[in-house]
Amino acid sequence: MDNAASDGVVRLRAREILREMARTLWYLRAILAGLLLLFILLTIGMYRYGGPVETANRTPSTMAETVYFCAITALTIGFGDVVPTSIFGRIDAVLLGLIGVVFTGLIVAAAVRGVHEAARRAGAEA
Numbered sequence: 001m002d003n004a005a006s007d008g009v010v011r012l013r014a015r016e017i018l019r020e021m022a023r024t025l026w027y028l029r030a031i032l033a034g035l036l037l038l039f040i041l042l043t044i045g046m047y048r049y050g051g052p053v054e055t056a057n058r059t060p061s062t063m064a065e066t067v068y069f070c071a072i073t074a075l076t077i078g079f080g081d082v083v084p085t086s087i088f089g090r091i092d093a094v095l096l097g098l099i100g101v102v103f104t105g106l107i108v109a110a111a112v113r114g115v116h117e118a119a120r121r122a123g124a125e126a
Helices: 002-006 014-027 029-049 063-074 087-125
Strands: none
Touching: 014 029, 014 087, 029 063, 029 087, 063 087
């Protein structure tokens, strides 16, 4: 164990990484809340004006299916079982995808910062 410390290897603790990640997400809370609000507004817009339909039987989607479609689109999975049929719906779907990419990027950035800060603090203590 002493050999590892003399080689400059620093052990990181998951608790410290998660604490730093949570601190970063707390600083970003206004941006994340704004993205969530925008997601909700775009989901409501999709339901009202996007004309989402199920591809299996071409029937109008329920609110639950629309929320499912919007979540799958924001996560950039896109199964294709529910699709928008209006121009507004297609633009809305693109915006939902962009929101999902930004949201995911912020979460990943917070995780990377958490690892970086935990490593910096652990290195300072060693």
